[in-house]
Amino acid sequence: MRHRCRVHQLSKPADQRKALLRALTTELIRHGRITTTKARARAVRSEAEHMITLAKEGTLAARRRALGYIYDKQLVHALFETVNERYGNRNGGYTRIIRTVPRRGDAAEMSIIELT
Template structure:
């Protein structure tokens, strides 16, 4: 029974799921867009929005929280430097989810996740 369980499990144990989300979030912040399954994209969207919200805050504690989650230290510095001018007037919704055609091998729904 999964009533009121908000965490998307993605068919993985907790440690592997957290590592996957950290890796996909890092790649999204570095490249600006990723192509992955729709379920993974929806899970990454919330973590990426939280990192960008921390970057808009810009305080030392917010920077340390972001460094604890994102794998690349230089990437965190870049995100914190550019977040205020890029997302200063936005109150959320920093990502865009575009559905694409299904994957050929297993017919899973694919999506492109982009930073706005």
């Protein structure tokens, strides 16, 4: 039974799943918008919002936690510099998921996740 298990499994072992989410979160913060499947977009949403919340904290401990998760060091520094002017008065809801056409090969539900 999987009752009350809130982790999106994404049909991958734990190490591959964590690496995938780290990579997708890094690219979302870098580019501001990525196209992926609906399940992956829903999984990466919580991680990206957590990173933005850490950046809003702005403490040294929060910066170290973000550096341990996001692959690019300069990206973390840029995120911590710009997040207060962009999301300073918000309490959440930093991302938006927009459904698009199904993928051609296997008809998987595709989505665009973007930072608002």
